[in-house]
Amino acid sequence: MDPVAALVLARRAEHSKPGRRRDGFRLALAIEGGGMRGVVAGGMVSALEQLGLADVFDAVYGTSAGACAGAYLLAGQAREGTRIFYRDINNPRFIRIGRALIRRPVMNVDLLIDHVMTRVRPLDTARVIGHPVPLVMMATDVATGGAVMLRDFADHGQVMRGLRATTRLPLVAGRPVDWTDGRRLVDGALSAPLPVEQAAVDGATHVLALATRHDVSTIDGGRTNALFSRLLARHVSPAVAEAYLGRAALFTGLAGALSGPRLPYGGAPHVALVRPIGRWRRVSKVERRGLKLIRGADAGWQAVWRWLGDDDPPPFPDMLRTGRRLRRRET
Numbered sequence: 001m002d003p004v005a006a007l008v009l010a011r012r013a014e015h016s017k018p019g020r021r022r023d024g025f026r027l028a029l030a031i032e033g034g035g036m037r038g039v040v041a042g043g044m045v046s047a048l049e050q051l052g053l054a055d056v057f058d059a060v061y062g063t064s065a066g067a068c069a070g071a072y073l074l075a076g077q078a079r080e081g082t083r084i085f086y087r088d089i090n091n092p093r094f095i096r097i098g099r100a101l102i103r104r105p106v107m108n109v110d111l112l113i114d115h116v117m118t119r120v121r122p123l124d125t126a127r128v129i130g131h132p133v134p135l136v137m138m139a140t141d142v143a144t145g146g147a148v149m150l151r152d153f154a155d156h157g158q159v160m161r162g163l164r165a166t167t168r169l170p171l172v173a174g175r176p177v178d179w180t181d182g183r184r185l186v187d188g189a190l191s192a193p194l195p196v197e198q199a200a201v202d203g204a205t206h207v208l209a210l211a212t213r214h215d216v217s218t219i220d221g222g223r224t225n226a227l228f229s230r231l232l233a234r235h236v237s238p239a240v241a242e243a244y245l246g247r248a249a250l251f252t253g254l255a256g257a258l259s260g261p262r263l264p265y266g267g268a269p270h271v272a273l274v275r276p277i278g279r280w281r282r283v284s285k286v287e288r289r290g291l292k293l294i295r296g297a298d299a300g301w302q303a304v305w306r307w308l309g310d311d312d313p314p315p316f317p318d319m320l321r322t323g324r325r326l327r328r329r330e331t
Contacts, residue, residue: 004206004272005308011056018055018132027206028199028269029057031066032213033167033189035107035285036095038065039293040212040276042082043300043316045069049078050317051308059202060135061149061195063188066210067137067166068117071159074131075124079317086293086322088116095286106286107173113164125159136202137166138188138195142176145239147191148183149198170236171228186236191243200269207271212300214281216273277303294318 001009007027016022029048031041048054054073062070072081089095094108117123128135137150139162150162158180165177169187176184192198194216199207225245233241275281280295287293298316305313 001309002272003270004208007206008053008056008208009308012051012053016056018058021058025205026058026203026269027056027208028202028204029060029070030195030199030207030209031060031062031070032194032209032211033062033064033066033068033187034193034212035065035169036085036090036287036293037212037283037285037296038069039082039085039287039296040281040283040300041066041069041210042072042078042085043276043297043302044210044274044304045073046078046082046297046316047301047304047313049073049076051304055133057133057208059199059204060133061138061199062135062166063138063192063195064167064169066194066212067135067188068163070135070137071123071125071128071163074133074135075127077121077124080121081123082297083318084112084116084121086290086297086318088120090288090290090293095288097286105172105174107169109164109167109173112167113160117163118160123159125153125156128159129153129155136195136198137162138192138198139165139177139179139185140188140191140240140243142184142186142237142240145191145237145241145243147188147195147198147243148179148185150179150185170240171231176236186240190232190240190247193247196271205269207269209271209273210300210304211273211275212283214275214277216275272307274303274307276300277306294322 007025060070069081072078094111097106099106134151139148139150141148153159165185166188168174168177176186179185194209196207196209229241229245232244276299278299281299283296298319301316302313
């Protein structure tokens with residue numbers, strides 16, 4: 001068993017609690033986003049919650065939809081956060097490609113933050129703020145293109161503003177967010193799509209990295225990558241465009257983990273990379289089909305159970321009843 005899984009299971013067996021560890025290690029959880037692909041991250045953190053593992057970590061780092069998943073995990077609402085994708089935002093109110101033709105955001109992040117996460121499936125921000133495991137949301141500084149770690153949230157409003165910043169992908173989800181220190185911030189996926197390095201900088205000795213893409217050896221490239229970079233340079237800042245092009249370096253390094261569960265990240269820490277598995281492991285950033293999305297959640301759920309050694313895990317809880325209903329609707 002790889003050292004990250006061994007540490008996770010050992011802490012659960014010992015009922016280890018944050019701030020009262022006896023093993024001398026620092027274990028971080030890093031969660032990738034990816035638009036509607038965040039449903040995979042939702043399935044993964046739902047598995048961690050089901051398995052009673054939320055308290056084994058010393059910090060949670062999330063980018064974009066991965067930050068939303070991390071927040072719902074710490075609030076004890078992981079499954080509710082996952083349901084957002086296939087019950088609440090897989091519709092034209094949230095995502096509509098055609099809006100790009102009239103220069104409007106394709107994704108309505110304000111609907112997600114101000115309506116869905118506030119009224120429909122309200123995130124318990126008090127539990128997030130008070131949880132002994134801190135949440136770190138990744139954003140990108142418009143001026144420098146550097147990754148920004150948002151943490152130590154003072155109140156409900158700051159948590160929600162952080163979620164807005166980490167999900168505000170320029171040209172796709174709206175304008176930059178003004179942070180409390182005067183910086184203008186956009187989606188963390190432009191500088192830290194899977195925040196393993198940030199966890200390492202904070203002193204993590206072990207990192208569980210949850211990737212929402214199955215194939216981390218490749219990242220969006222070719223003409224689409226170059227075109228989006230030029231648009232970022234023109235409409236946001238050259239620094240953000242440069243950061244966007246540099247993301248591939250992280251995934252090039254993580255690709256070394258494809259042959260096994262462990263990856264030494266710059267010599268340390270130990271990193272376990274968990275990716276969605278099975279027939280339905282690929283989910284588009286702009287997917288709207290409910291059945292495809294719930295299957296994506298199951299692909300993430302299954303991956304976590306199997307990583308911990310369970311060869312016959314149960315299905316994602318919503319797969320049976322909700323899956324049958326969605327199948328009838330979409331066929």
